[in-house]
Amino acid sequence: MLGVVTAAAAGLLLLLLLLRDRLFPFLWADLGAFVALAGASLRCRRRLSRRPAVTLLEVFQEHARRQPRRPLLLFQDKRHTYGDVEQLSSRAARVFSQRLGLQPGQTVAVFLPNEPTYVWTWLALAKLGCAMACLNYNVRGQALLHLRARAVSGAPEGVVVVPLLLRASTFVLASTELQDALEEVLPDLQRDGVKVFYLSSTSPTPGVEALLPAIETASDEPLPGHYRAGITASSKAIYIYTSGTTGLPKAAVITEQKLMMVANLGRICGLRATDHIYTTLPLYHSAGLLIGVGGCLEVGATCVLRAKFSASQFWDDCRRYNVTVIQYVGELMRYLCNTPKRDNDQKHGVRLAVGNGLRAEVWKEFLQRFGPISIWEFYGATEGNAGFINYTGKIGAVGRANAFLKSFAPFELIKYNVEQDEPIRDERGFCIRVRPGETGLLVIKITKNTPFYGYAGDSKKTEKKILRDVLVKGDAFFNSGDLLMMDHEKFVYFQDRVGDTFRWKGENVATTEVEATLAMVNFIREVNVYGVSVPGCEGKCGMAAIRLKPGMSFEGENLYAFTRETLPSYAAPRFVRIQEALEITGTFKQCKGNLVREGFDPDIIKDPLFFRDEKKKSYVPMNADIYAAIQEAKLNL
Numbered sequence: 001m002l003g004v005v006t007a008a009a010a011g012l013l014l015l016l017l018l019l020r021d022r023l024f025p026f027l028w029a030d031l032g033a034f035v036a037l038a039g040a041s042l043r044c045r046r047r048l049s050r051r052p053a054v055t056l057l058e059v060f061q062e063h064a065r066r067q068p069r070r071p072l073l074l075f076q077d078k079r080h081t082y083g084d085v086e087q088l089s090s091r092a093a094r095v096f097s098q099r100l101g102l103q104p105g106q107t108v109a110v111f112l113p114n115e116p117t118y119v120w121t122w123l124a125l126a127k128l129g130c131a132m133a134c135l136n137y138n139v140r141g142q143a144l145l146h147l148r149a150r151a152v153s154g155a156p157e158g159v160v161v162v163p164l165l166l167r168a169s170t171f172v173l174a175s176t177e178l179q180d181a182l183e184e185v186l187p188d189l190q191r192d193g194v195k196v197f198y199l200s201s202t203s204p205t206p207g208v209e210a211l212l213p214a215i216e217t218a219s220d221e222p223l224p225g226h227y228r229a230g231i232t233a234s235s236k237a238i239y240i241y242t243s244g245t246t247g248l249p250k251a252a253v254i255t256e257q258k259l260m261m262v263a264n265l266g267r268i269c270g271l272r273a274t275d276h277i278y279t280t281l282p283l284y285h286s287a288g289l290l291i292g293v294g295g296c297l298e299v300g301a302t303c304v305l306r307a308k309f310s311a312s313q314f315w316d317d318c319r320r321y322n323v324t325v326i327q328y329v330g331e332l333m334r335y336l337c338n339t340p341k342r343d344n345d346q347k348h349g350v351r352l353a354v355g356n357g358l359r360a361e362v363w364k365e366f367l368q369r370f371g372p373i374s375i376w377e378f379y380g381a382t383e384g385n386a387g388f389i390n391y392t393g394k395i396g397a398v399g400r401a402n403a404f405l406k407s408f409a410p411f412e413l414i415k416y417n418v419e420q421d422e423p424i425r426d427e428r429g430f431c432i433r434v435r436p437g438e439t440g441l442l443v444i445k446i447t448k449n450t451p452f453y454g455y456a457g458d459s460k461k462t463e464k465k466i467l468r469d470v471l472v473k474g475d476a477f478f479n480s481g482d483l484l485m486m487d488h489e490k491f492v493y494f495q496d497r498v499g500d501t502f503r504w505k506g507e508n509v510a511t512t513e514v515e516a517t518l519a520m521v522n523f524i525r526e527v528n529v530y531g532v533s534v535p536g537c538e539g540k541c542g543m544a545a546i547r548l549k550p551g552m553s554f555e556g557e558n559l560y561a562f563t564r565e566t567l568p569s570y571a572a573p574r575f576v577r578i579q580e581a582l583e584i585t586g587t588f589k590q591c592k593g594n595l596v597r598e599g600f601d602p603d604i605i606k607d608p609l610f611f612r613d614e615k616k617k618s619y620v621p622m623n624a625d626i627y628a629a630i631q632e633a634k635l636n637l
Helices: 002-023 027-049 056-066 082-100 116-127 146-153 176-191 212-217 256-263 265-269 286-299 314-320 330-338 360-370 403-408 459-464 511-518 556-566 593-598 624-631
Strands: 071-075 078-081 107-111 131-134 169-174 195-198 236-242 250-255 276-279 302-305 325-329 352-356 374-379 411-414 439-445 466-468 476-486 491-497 501-504 507-510 524-532 541-548 575-578 609-613 618-621
Touching: 027 256, 027 265, 027 403, 056 082, 056 116, 056 256, 056 286, 071 082, 071 116, 078 082, 082 116, 082 195, 082 212, 107 116, 107 176, 116 131, 116 286, 116 302, 169 176, 176 195, 236 256, 236 286, 250 256, 250 286, 256 265, 256 286, 265 286, 265 352, 265 374, 276 286, 286 302, 286 325, 286 352, 325 330, 330 352, 330 360, 360 374, 411 476, 459 466, 491 501, 501 524, 501 541, 507 511, 511 524, 511 541, 511 556, 524 593, 556 618
Parallel strands: 071 302, 107 131, 107 169, 131 236, 169 195, 276 302, 276 325, 325 352, 352 374, 541 575
Antiparallel strands: 071 078, 236 250, 411 439, 439 476, 466 476, 476 491, 501 507, 524 541, 575 609, 609 618
16 A cells, blocks of 8 residues: 555656646746845845955955965966965055055046956055946047036037046046057146056156056055945945946946946856956956956956957967856857857867857857857846846847746836837836737836946936836836847847947947037038948947038048047947938937838938948948948958
8 A cells, every 4th residue: 555655656746847847847947046146145245244344355355365376367478366466456555545645435547458457456446445437448539538528517418428437536547558548638637637647667658657666566465454444335346337228428336235246147157266267358348347357256266368359369268278168248259150160169168158149140150160158148237236147048038037036136028119219108107018029128126136326426317217107106117228028938038229329349339429429520410320230240330310511511531530539449330321301309309210220221222321431441432232242241340
């Protein structure tokens, strides 16, 4: 009798397991992802609740004490251990304190390329209780100045605003590699009382001191604890600039709590202390600095840092530095797939790839060509209060909306009117959830677990990212500005961006920023900038519809020279369309829908069309041959 009962129980258990796999095929993966996320959150909160708070800096210092000889940074032919970086950052902190007079709570702007100096400067400022503002090293000219100019003079909305955070910072730490860009604006900076220093051995610029000799001879003794005595979970650690989805660049606030949570993303994805993670992404972005370098500081791993991405050298670097984990954006993976095939394409030690923006077709091609690498695609915004991680490996998805995670970070996909650029509401005034398979605007509830810190010194822009009365009266959600879709299995897919921003070459491009810049051209009366799809390319490529001033003609060479001087290369429009009048709405908003749909096809568009020709350094008339070359991916954009 006992044997019969045992056999029946075993049969019932087997049936339940089979039903579980059929009805809940991702149960264990969902549960595991939730446990990893909840564990990271509890670990961060526990550390930061101590007095004094244990921040990412203290986590790094503990690794430096335990494993001083382990390499933290591999850069070109140089090896920088945890002990090296700990000592150098302490020396730098002393010099910053003595020469610059830095005090806890101040903000320092950093204008540096990808190099080890970036990392020890960050840690040195953290040791003084100072926040670091990360400047995009692609920015040039007046773009480096205008934030403060507008804040002081009340310049109109139609003027380009590119960040320097001069409202909060009176110091800039720069590299001699960026000498030309710095000297362009140095007189203005000095007039405004901004002090500039080079982190180099010598200075090529009169009036700018080089700090490296003093740093090399300074004491590397630990700094007094009073510098960080006031640090808490909500203290501002870093400012990272983002174009967001409402147009002009904004300084996203990265608190100590958010910094530590983002640094834990690598651990959640499987980053280990023994790993070498290859980072070619710019450190002024959150992915390279917070996930790449920050992830290494969190787990005690090694960061292989490269000044700039090179598709031809990528896998050679991976073999040379024993890389086991790579960071990517979608464009990076496409570039790798477009390189000539080699016999050793799968001869490498890379086991894990972490990043975002990877299209399904490129994902498949990458795995087929370079081998069974575990790809952890994620979705998130620098200023966002939550995101998704694709922990199942589902090709094309950015994550899963399982019940465990949704209880931790509530979100909704709501109906959105793209033409009117606003959510659709019902007769009660509340937003409407989309059904599975429908595209909707992602909004994430603002809660204690998922706070929204907003933007530095700009409450209006912060408020514009908050959507209120979404499902009930009085609730508040972060407006991602992104359209996503959830299928019937609850996998989530990125669809597109809304508003005034599109993504190109791995960078966010704010259309209002580019429009304001182009409006300064002498022959342009009005301009409307938007993104258009290009076959085989990630994101959308910049295009501008312009209305000429009366009696003026289009000057391709002059426009090319102007955009080269005033805009980062990824923001300069690749296509220009001349129109007699620009379409606007009843509320005077520029219409982009029809322009986006028509693209740059000369057979459809009868207006004059021009293409940005890098070889001729001009905008040249668009013709059928150029269009065909772009469609067939024979012309590199």
